[in-house]
Amino acid sequence: MKPSMDAETKQYLTETLLVECWHEWGYGIVCKKCKEMWSESNSGYTRTFDTRDDMMDLYEAIKKAGKWRNFVNWAFNDLEEPDGGDSYYSTASIAWLFCLSGEGYEDRCQMVEEFWRATESSADSAGRREG
Ligand SMILES: [Zn+2]
Numbered sequence: 335m336k337p338s339m340d341a342e343t344k345q346y347l348t349e350t351l352l353v354e355c356w357h358e359w360g361y362g363i364v365c366k367k368c369k370e371m372w373s374e375s376n377s378g379y380t381r382t383f384d385t386r387d388d389m390m391d392l393y394e395a396i397k398k399a400g401k402w403r404n405f406v407n408w409a410f411n412d413l414e415e416p417d418g419g420d421s422y423y424s425t426a427s428i429a430w431l432f433c434l435s436g437e438g439y440e441d442r443c444q445m446v447e448e449f450w451r452a453t454e455s456s457a458d459s460a461g462r463r464e465g
Contacts, residue, residue, distance in 0.1 A: 339383050339440065343447055348381055351395045351450050356380060384440035389433065392446045401453060406431070408449050 345356040355368040357380065363372040381388050396405045410427055433439050 339444060339447070341380075343444075344381055344383055347383060347392065347443070347447055347450065350454065351399070351446070352381075352391060353395075383443035386433065386439055389439045389442050389446075392443060396446065396449075401449075404453070405446075405449050408452075409445060 348354050348356045355365060355370065357365040357370065358367055359372055360366050364370070365372075381391075383389075383392075393402075393405075396402050409431060429435065430438070431442070433442060
């Protein structure tokens, strides 16, 4: 198991993939960046990326970005015999991808981060070639 995701990585996923504000409350009651008012529901709000909600939001964001097929292929290509599964797109692979055991949310979120960084850097290099 990899070490826990650091704050910089959580901020990266929040801002670049989810396209949400990584709030900075400072000493005030208004976010210094997006000007949202502090409230009970968003107090100290930063995503932890170790929950089902955060993982599913990342998956949805990948889908919205049009990268879902790439992501699934990338994820399963990297997968070695998940839970005794014997092929890509096996029920075991899909259960693994969605943490149907109830565990592994943080690992899947870290996997999304690796995918997203690779995707972003390849988009950058493609842009440079065109430019
Ligand atoms: Zn904010």
